[in-house]
Amino acid sequence: xxxxxxxxxxxxxxxxxxxxxxxxxxxxxxxxxxxxxxxxxxxxxxxxxxxxxxxxxxxxxxxxxxxxxxxxxxxxxxxxxxxxxxxxxxxxxxxxxxxxxxxxxxxxxxxxxxxxxxxxxxxxxxxxxxxxxxxxxxxxxxxxxxxxxxxxxxxxxxxxxxxxxxxxxxxxxxxxxxxxxxxxxxxxxxxxxxxxxxxxxxxxxxxxxxxxxxxxxxxxxxxxxxxxxxxxxxxxxxxxxxxxxxxxxxxxxxxxxxxxxxxxxxxxxxxxxxxxxxxxxxxxxxxxxxxxxxxxxxxxxx
Amino acid sequence: xxxxxxxxxxxxxxxxxxxxxxxxxxxxxxxxxxxxxxxxxxxxxxxxxxxxxxxxxxxxxxxxxxxxxxxxxxxxxxxxxxxxxxxxxxxxxxxxxxxxxxxxxxxxxxxxxxxxxxxxxxxxxxxxxxxxxxxxxxxxxxxxxxxxxxxxxxxxxxxxxxxxxxxxxxxxxxxxxxxxxxxxxxxxxxxxxxxxxxxxxxxxxxxxxxxxxxxxxxxxxxxxxxxxxxxxxxxxxxxxxxxxxxxxxxxxxxxxxxxxxxxxxxxxxxxxxxxxxxxxxxxxxxxxxxxxxxxxxxxxxxxxxxxxxxxxxxxxxxxxxxxxxxx
Numbered sequence: 218x219x220x221x222x223x224x225x226x227x228x229x230x231x232x233x234x235x236x237x238x239x240x241x242x243x244x245x246x247x248x249x250x251x252x253x254x255x256x257x258x259x260x261x262x263x264x265x266x267x268x269x270x271x272x273x274x275x276x277x278x279x280x281x282x283x284x285x286x287x288x289x290x291x292x293x294x295x296x297x298x299x300x301x302x303x304x305x306x307x308x309x310x311x312x313x314x315x316x317x318x319x320x321x322x323x324x325x326x327x328x329x330x331x332x333x334x335x336x337x338x339x340x341x342x343x344x345x346x347x348x349x350x351x352x353x354x355x356x357x358x359x360x361x362x363x364x365x366x367x368x369x370x371x372x373x374x375x376x377x378x379x380x381x382x383x384x385x386x387x388x389x390x391x392x393x394x395x396x397x398x399x400x401x402x403x404x405x406x407x408x409x410x411x412x413x414x415x416x417x418x419x420x421x422x423x424x425x426x427x428x429x430x431x432x433x434x435x436x437x438x439x440x441x442x443x444x445x446x447x448x449x450x451x452x453x454x455x456x457x458x459x460x461x462x463x464x465x466x467x468x469x470x471x472x473x474x475x476x477x478x479x480x481x482x483x484x485x486x487x488x489x490x491x492x493x494x495x496x497x498x499x500x501x502x503x504x505x506x507x508x509x510x511x512x513x514x515x516x517x518x519x
Numbered sequence: 520x521x522x523x524x525x526x527x528x529x530x531x532x533x534x535x536x537x538x539x540x541x542x543x544x545x546x547x548x549x550x551x552x553x554x555x556x557x558x559x560x561x562x563x564x565x566x567x568x569x570x571x572x573x574x575x576x577x578x579x580x581x582x583x584x585x586x587x588x589x590x591x592x593x594x595x596x597x598x599x600x601x602x603x604x605x606x607x608x609x610x611x612x613x614x615x616x617x618x619x620x621x622x623x624x625x626x627x628x629x630x631x632x633x634x635x636x637x638x639x640x641x642x643x644x645x646x647x648x649x650x651x652x653x654x655x656x657x658x659x660x661x662x663x664x665x666x667x668x669x670x671x672x673x674x675x676x677x678x679x680x681x682x683x684x685x686x687x688x689x690x691x692x693x694x695x696x697x698x699x700x701x702x703x704x705x706x707x708x709x710x711x712x713x714x715x716x717x718x719x720x721x722x723x724x725x726x727x728x729x730x731x732x733x734x735x736x737x738x739x740x741x742x743x744x745x746x747x748x749x750x751x752x753x754x755x756x757x758x759x760x761x762x763x764x765x766x767x768x769x770x771x772x773x774x775x776x777x778x779x780x781x782x783x784x785x786x787x788x789x790x791x792x793x794x795x796x797x798x799x800x801x802x803x804x805x806x807x808x809x810x811x812x813x814x815x816x817x818x819x820x821x822x823x824x825x826x827x828x829x830x831x832x833x834x835x836x837x838x839x840x841x842x843x844x845x846x
Contacts, residue, residue: 307817307821322816
């Protein structure tokens with residue numbers, strides 16, 4: 218039983234990170250109706266921003282939580298700006314084109330970030346060790362279940378960001394505009410909403426969550442390299458689909474479920490099937506309920 | 520010239536061309552020969568994916584998965600079932616048998632993937648096929664009798680330039696012929712307007728499954744050729760990036776244009792090799808080649824999304840490919 222609870226805690230902390238990435242997928246899908254394949258690579262860049270920002274910020278802020286928060290913010294802002302730039306240069310000119318064109322462009326950007334990141338003058342193809350942001354302490358809870366300070370940080374940051382996102386989307390003017398655009402872009406435009414600004418803002422928000430997820434992922438799994446974003450990106454995408462793509466609560470739920478399923482598979486079946494189980498879930502959900510757990514299925518109009 | 524005979528004349532011409540080229544290819548270095556054979560294999564992959572993506576309009580991102588099934592099935596058949604072959608005659612015979620085994624195994628995989636996936640459209644289908652490709656890779660990594668993550672080694676090198684390109688000619692012939700029959704128009708109908716096709720009595724599900732299975736069959740044959748050329752295959756050779764590579768060939772060539780796709784497969788296989796040795800202003804491009812490759816893709820989508828040859832068929836007629844298949 219205690220092993221099971223331990224797996225649940227590990228799974229939820231991994232799932233919290235997937236949820237943060239999944240939120241970016243789902244929000245971008247919500248407004249633009251396409252899968253931002255480059256999202257996982259924006260996540261990767263976030264980890265590197267954190268990696269390079271740490272030595273600059275540490276002398277100013279000292280050890281401890283101040284630096285951790287500053288590194289997190291640097292990664293979030295950096296990724297947000299990267300996301301806005303990608304949208305501006307690559308996706309905006311294609312907005313009225315077929316979705317397939319945009320999908321290919323997204324794959325192109327994904328490859329560009331991966332290959333350029335591997336250049337020796339950029340990040341280099343080798344693994345780098347992410348610095349320890351907070352002192353690692355392990356707290357033992359009831360029945361031999363333990364939780365690390367890193368995991369606590371992951372939970373606190375992830376839940377705080379999710380709550381903040383909820384406030385932004387439901388309570389602010391730009392959040393209302395985002396929801397309007399996701400319902401009907403043309404009608405929103407006729408109501409005087411600046412579509413381009415809303416889309417840029419969505420990209421900033423979604424990408425900065427990926428940046429936060431990247432720092433949390435990198436302190437949990439400190440080996441970073443330019444291809445690190447592919448699998449977490451795909452899994453987070455599965456999480457978004459599982460919850461119902463376009464649905465913010467669904468992405469959070471899907472992230473936690475995928476993270477738990479993955480650690481359970483690794484713990485009870487075999488670690489080598491942890492990736493396969495995620496795609497298995499994806500295929501099952503798309504065959505049984507393509508709209509996802511919380512998504513609303515729409516009838517196809519002829 | 521009789522219109523009935525004309526396609527067969529093209530077929531004979533294609534085979535004759537390959538036979539002539541086969542005499543020339545013996546004179547080039549082994550490194551260049553390897554590039555040429557890889558180009559041929561990629562052409563088969565791209566032409567077969569074009570049936571699914573280009574002609575039937577079903578966006579598949581799992582082609583490398585079918586290729587790996589064919590590669591592993593044929594390689595396992597050659598190494599475990601067939602006796603060793605010494606003379607070119609029996610080598611060729613064994614290769615054909617092994618390729619058929621690989622192709623059929625991949626076709627079965629195509630059927631298994633195709634039937635459940637066909638409820639989905641557009642980017643969802645892309646993701647599911649991607650997922651299937653990854654699952655096939657993970658399974659191969661965990662089957663120890665097939666070498667696991669280390670791969671299957673010591674596969675006899677039966678693949679030659681001649682075999683690759685003769686098979687390419689046949690694949691092109693079959694796909695181009697099928698597309699031009701009354702039956703084959705059904706594929707285009709599914710792509711152009713699925714609902715209208717359904718209303719006209721076209722069995723869209725059946726067409727999609729057939730496209731998937733036939734595409735997978737040819738991908739399996741390409742995988743078999745790859746396995747018998749490289750004599751070592753690893754699950755990682757057939758990852759997501761390989762699928763993307765094949766998709767890019769189809770997109771660049773222009774979806775639904777067989778000859779454009781063939782050209783794009785050659786260009787995109789050669790481009791990274793060319794950039795490897797290319798120097799300009801004292802900058803060596805070898806480091807940047809994959810970045811350039813991806814930039815080419817992005818720029819292409821921005822300026823010419825229908826691909827280089829999209830909208831044209833072989834004789835320059837405007838084809839239905841002008842209209843984007845998925846939207």
